Amino acid sequence: MNAPVATHNLIKGATGDWEIVIGMEIHAQVLSQSKLFSGASTEFGGAPNDHVSLVDAAFPGMLPVINAECVAQAVRTGLGLKAKINLRSVFDRKNYFYPDLPQGYQISQYKDPIVGEGEVIVDVPDGRQIVVGIERLHLEQDAGKSIHDLSPGASLVDLNRSGVALMEIVSRPDMRSSEEAKAYVTKLRTILRYLGTCDGDMDKGSLRADVNVSVRRPGEALGTRCEIKNVNSIRFIGQAIEYEARRQIGVLEDGGTIDQETRLFDANKGETRSMRSKEEAHDYRYFPDPDLLPLTFEQAFVNGLATGLPELPDAKKARFVSDYGLSAYDAGVLVAERETADFFEEVAKARDGKAAANWVINELFGRLNKEGLTVATSPVSAHQLGAVIDLIGEKVISGKIAKDLFEIVWTEGGDPRAIVEERGLKQVTDTGAIEAAVDAIIAGNPDKVEQVKLKPTLLGWFVGQVMKSTGGKANPQALNDILKDKLGIE
Amino acid sequence: MAVDENTVRRIAHLARIAVTDEEVPHLQSELNAILSFVAQLDAVDVSNVEPMTSVLPMALRQRADVMNDGGYADRIVANAPQTEDNYFVVPKVVE
Known part of the structure; x- marks a missing residue:
């Protein structure tokens, strides 16, 4: 489907116009007391590794047990996104190695997510309204946190965040400018906060965005995209898109090609740069997690949650x-x-x-x-x-x-x-009192009385004077009428 | 389906298993033997059969959202080769 190209979103390159195409993956932390698969606290902060159970630290033999409230929160969010709720979904293992991922895999949902297609209506600041399609929402575990600036030769790992439930909300590539992308995240955040399924606090990392950006000539097929990882403020999302789109246009106009890759946004420099180390990691070898049966529930459960939505x-x-x-x-x-x-x-x-x-x-x-x-x-x-x-x-x-x-x-x-x-702030509506004040001003300023006959706009000066003498309490309408009457102007 | 030497090296690397060049041909033939054994299943037409996820007809058990675990950072890091203030200490990993 080729939608008509909206010309207001085009950006000019040296060789003609370009259109930006943006899709987003938003990671929203689920509001719950305990983690997705363990009873450890989800509270932000905490002493290092204090909010960690043996499950979150992936000790041998530990088994995940799913948190019913996290399931309900995902369903509520799906309903808020007017999306299809899947009564049966499956948890898969996404395999990769990183120090803050003790299991060596993330429990996620791959082929069968809990929530399917939906949509978000977005008001763009220029007054237009766009509809951004939602492709899916799935539940997954958050990773721990690596801290690189506390020790010169080492990284410190804190697993407090490890295992907290995330909703990954994947949009369709339906945005055409950084303004639209920012408005989408703002709207999505508002919906999540209304639903009470995510606090939307970007400073604390409760809401993070991976932004997919590509450019194309208006009306042509989609270009090769780059994924900008973990952009953590709405302003940075805008900056990252602007920079990345111009970088891609520059490469293409110089006769080059875009490599599909993962890039990192550097907020200090306002630019994106390649994360080469992530390249080979893209082979995640998903397979159904043998520790977890498929997640199933009845339509009645969904209906009950729908009734309780704000x-x-x-x-x-x-x-x-x-x-x-x-x-x-x-x-x-x-x-x-x-x-x-x-x-x-x-x-x-x-x-x-x-x-x-x-x-x-x-x-x-x-x-x-x-x-x-x-x-x-x-x-x-x-x-x-x-x-x-x-x-x-x-x-x-x-x-x-x-x-x-x-x-x-x-x-x-x-x-x-x-x-x-x-x-004594009451306005004076007593016309006698106002008349007296008007008479005093007229008597004291015969020159202005002459002038106002030729220049009616001078009436404002009289209004001001009377207001001054009455402490601003004269009823403006009554004052206007009396002034006009006494000065003989229409 | 059969794996070649590069696939063997790649799988080993993804699993962070050190495999020497001498070991590769041996592992390749072992993997291919396993795959051809499993390939017998291809003889059965399962196009209309749903993938089986469990041998027992039971639903995924869910637990209530109650905070009842954690609070023992010392035990979490007890086996770590290196720690600092209950953090795990690992070689610098930074982009």
Whole structure:
């Protein structure tokens, strides 16, 4: 199938346009108490080799017993990716030698994964929406960790991570730019966090990406790909793709060919380089693990998990648009994190949804970002923010005063309604009081009164002056009407 | 199916078994003898038979997600040739 080539994604080479093709393998650590095949803790950190059982260290005679919760988490994730759940799947041994892999093989799933084809709907920052196909999701063991910088001539091996359950989520080569790839990982991470199947913490390595990149002339067959291993931040994924695509175009335009190989992204230099040592290791000699029978479960088990799933970001976004009248963009911003969406709904309860979204996104988020805080650590609660919005709605305060009030609540806390009372922030809707203030300004500035007749935009100056003299509390609409009337302008 | 000398060397290397050049022809003929013995199975048509994974009709046993193991790093590294602060110490492996 040759999809029409989207011209906005093409990059220019010296000899014409090129299209980047990207597919990804995401390794997501399963949220569980204990490991995939042993009862050792999955907690991050810990003293060296403390969260390790004899199974994880591959002592002779140890046998793996699968963790039921890890199976459930994989199925939940599959459901969240609208994917086919396989009621029968098989564990295989993937054989290779590395110091942090004590078994000499990784227990993984090869031909028969637990989850089959699905899809993820991705919003790209330029406003487009793309669908990225999921080829499969399978369960496997994580490896231990080698530390190279603690000892000059040696590597230190810590097996705490060894045996923790991973979900490898393999996408189809459906992405055409680094922006699309970054948006895909962001969306996948959001879905996993909503589902509670992976914490998505890239700093702790809970989510890691292997990125497959190739380039081709628009409309031509797929080019040879290179796999960039273990990229551990969304920003680096973008950088690695940009570098790698340009490297491949350079090679091809100089008349060379791309070798299919594994490459490493060097975050310090912002470039990828070949990992020659991995080449021969690609012969993994998979075979079914004789220690484990095929994993089977009933459709009723899947249905039970489906019933317990939370509302997922796509559904939540659609509901925010239809129920609260939000723009797709605003709804997308609010649903990116479940906590944020919950906070918004708390604020919007029995209030105008658009006003709530506006305050949450523009005022609250703006302020939280500036201070490096999140909704969970916000000094202004949903209840307080809601009260501020109510006061505007009731025309007790003006929009401008509301921002000052927000600032007071942010720094000092307290009940917004009480603050308005105590500090006399109520806007003046008493037209007599406003008229008096207007008369005083008109009387004191006869020159401006002449000018405004020729230049109506000068009205703003009068508004400003009256606002100043009333401490910003004059009702803006009433003030405008009175000013126009007294100055005799339409 | 028969293996050649290069395949023997390759398999040995993948399994990290040191095989000398003198040993290769001997291992090659042993492997080929085993393969031709097993090849008798090719006579049976199994195209409509599912691969057997167990001789017993039982399902994979699952355990509850309970943390009940670990916490004995000293025992984990007890047999290691070299350790440091309960880390395994191995020759430098770095890309």
